[in-house]
Amino acid sequence: METVSENRVFGGTQGVYRHAASSTNCEMTFALFLPEKAQFGTVPLLWYLSGLTCTHENAMTKAGAQAWCAEAGIAICFPDTSPRGEGVADDDAFDLGKGAGFYVNATQDPWAPHFRMWDYVTDELPALLAEHFPVDADRQSITGHSMGGHGALTAAMRLPGRFQSVSAFAPIAHPTTSDWGRKQFKAYLGEDEATWKEHDATLLMRERGFNGPVLIDQGTDDNFVDLLKPEALAEAMAARRQPGQLRLQKGYDHSYFFMSTFMEEHVAFHAEALHG
Amino acid sequence: METVSENRVFGGTQGVYRHAASSTNCEMTFALFLPEKAQFGTVPLLWYLSGLTCTHENAMTKAGAQAWCAEAGIAICFPDTSPRGEGVADDDAFDLGKGAGFYVNATQDPWAPHFRMWDYVTDELPALLAEHFPVDADRQSITGHSMGGHGALTAAMRLPGRFQSVSAFAPIAHPTTSDWGRKQFKAYLGEDEATWKEHDATLLMRERGFNGPVLIDQGTDDNFVDLLKPEALAEAMAARRQPGQLRLQKGYDHSYFFMSTFMEEHVAFHAEALHG
Numbered sequence: 001m002e003t004v005s006e007n008r009v010f011g012g013t014q015g016v017y018r019h020a021a022s023s024t025n026c027e028m029t030f031a032l033f034l035p036e037k038a039q040f041g042t043v044p045l046l047w048y049l050s051g052l053t054c055t056h057e058n059a060m061t062k063a064g065a066q067a068w069c070a071e072a073g074i075a076i077c078f079p080d081t082s083p084r085g086e087g088v089a090d091d092d093a094f095d096l097g098k099g100a101g102f103y104v105n106a107t108q109d110p111w112a113p114h115f116r117m118w119d120y121v122t123d124e125l126p127a128l129l130a131e132h133f134p135v136d137a138d139r140q141s142i143t144g145h146s147m148g149g150h151g152a153l154t155a156a157m158r159l160p161g162r163f164q165s166v167s168a169f170a171p172i173a174h175p176t177t178s179d180w181g182r183k184q185f186k187a188y189l190g191e192d193e194a195t196w197k198e199h200d201a202t203l204l205m206r207e208r209g210f211n212g213p214v215l216i217d218q219g220t221d222d223n224f225v226d227l228l229k230p231e232a233l234a235e236a237m238a239a240r241r242q243p244g245q246l247r248l249q250k251g252y253d254h255s256y257f258f259m260s261t262f263m264e265e266h267v268a269f270h271a272e273a274l275h276g
Numbered sequence: 277m278e279t280v281s282e283n284r285v286f287g288g289t290q291g292v293y294r295h296a297a298s299s300t301n302c303e304m305t306f307a308l309f310l311p312e313k314a315q316f317g318t319v320p321l322l323w324y325l326s327g328l329t330c331t332h333e334n335a336m337t338k339a340g341a342q343a344w345c346a347e348a349g350i351a352i353c354f355p356d357t358s359p360r361g362e363g364v365a366d367d368d369a370f371d372l373g374k375g376a377g378f379y380v381n382a383t384q385d386p387w388a389p390h391f392r393m394w395d396y397v398t399d400e401l402p403a404l405l406a407e408h409f410p411v412d413a414d415r416q417s418i419t420g421h422s423m424g425g426h427g428a429l430t431a432a433m434r435l436p437g438r439f440q441s442v443s444a445f446a447p448i449a450h451p452t453t454s455d456w457g458r459k460q461f462k463a464y465l466g467e468d469e470a471t472w473k474e475h476d477a478t479l480l481m482r483e484r485g486f487n488g489p490v491l492i493d494q495g496t497d498d499n500f501v502d503l504l505k506p507e508a509l510a511e512a513m514a515a516r517r518q519p520g521q522l523r524l525q526k527g528y529d530h531s532y533f534f535m536s537t538f539m540e541e542h543v544a545f546h547a548e549a550l551h552g
Binding site for chain 2: 007008009010011014061062064066067219221251252253255256257258260261264
């Protein structure tokens, strides 16, 4: 593992690291913020999964999470959103291929050799962090934005016991019925829609739910809200009596300005679950 | 004036606007955050001048200032750092020409026709904001980073009564003795070094000082510290008995991670002066 950069921020360290990943069969880059408290022992770990077109870098510089994670004594990891490199398949569209891994393991060509972001984010990278950094694998929570909110919600519900809490900013909440989902699942997973169900937060909420608190924020002026389908997830949460809340935030859009505004509350929400 | 974008953030509005500027004789873009409080009356105005290579956009997205300005009920303006456009002179070096206006009025060719950032930032843009936005021209303060810290300090000392307080992050503190300064002043202002003196914070501190509080933060691991010369300004502040403080922050570098860490304290510092 190679250190790309380390910067001091809010008394802790914002690192960027590169490693050869076996799941995605390419070099992967991720960012990890460690609070000052990590100098004295292990700290809980919050995952932040990013949205379409993002790398590890966007949320690291624009979401404003480090201030609150420093205060709460929590590490936060920003993985990349897809495999990268010259030998990795891509598409001209911004919502397929590089920057658009959708947190699934592709079974279809040309994607299958590298697009295994599910394994990378839920298996390989957690193991790598536990080995090399003072993070506590027994105290993890997860959040994300848009495609990353989809990733966070599906990971939390499919891996019971892994995460103490889950939150999301404007998640792609029902991808099997949306153009943000159907196109990508068809490409990565194939025509058999039965294989898509494990990657749809609304369907998982209906059938499993999450054993812990759930917090979802959605801007009322989000220009992509028709693709996100928060109404489907809201209905499923209410029908299931899932403990949690889905908040419609007046006037906010899909940008990092939205996330930065509510980041303090999301980190505090996770901190309560992680330290509780 | 044209609205490029407006995003809701921390209950207020982050706008980006474009206008034809007469001082720089080109189209200029600036960012202005208005807190929610501005819906009900005028609010104080904090200026944030950016460093080399930056546009209005860098600090707007990475410095984390809106959270604290929203809380304090203060507007914050992020001007660009130079004239822009096809007809504007430039240089291959990152530290001369576009993105490197140095907050002076150039008198030398090829820079003189457009590089009048002093007039733009201290005259034309303040008048434009006062005309179009609910900001209180009698309650202004100023801050900045690196080249922008130089701009903030020189503006504050050369315009007595204009600003209630001044702060800076890692300012270019003594440009007449630094490669970040001599090169640019020679290009923009010519060989006569007497014309440079009005643009050197250390020289201005020795001769005038500032009638109000001063706060300067400098990272001890700043990779550009030899060009910034904080020791010269520290000596001048102490010799003058200038009320204020210059803090050396252990382990911090020259990046936005440094600024975002101490932004809360800078905004609170200005808020006290502006609301006091």
